[in-house]
Amino acid sequence: MKYEQKVPLTGNDIFDKIMNRTKHSEVKVMKTRTKNAKLKELRREGGYTQGALGKLIGITPDYINMIENGRQTPGFALAKRIADFFGVTVDELFFAE
DSSP: OOOOOOOOOOHHHHHHHHHTTOOOHHHHHOOOOSSOHHHHHHHHHTTOOHHHHHHHHTSOHHHHHHHHTTSOOOOHHHHHHHHHHHTOOHIIIIIOO
């Protein structure tokens, strides 16, 4: 049996793997923040309510609340849309500590 040492993937690598629909055990290991304080912080700094941000991005205020409180993780397209809206990377928004 041949063993390979696995190199940890970065957030961008993970999204690339998901988008290419390949299976990698490292994808399951990567965790997003339990609560997305960064999204809440950026939203509040910009003066947006969850409702106002939802209208601008095209999702419901409830879904934003679920993302902020760690009950939902957005797909790549939505994560990218939110990150672009705030001028940050997906990594900074969802994976940075």
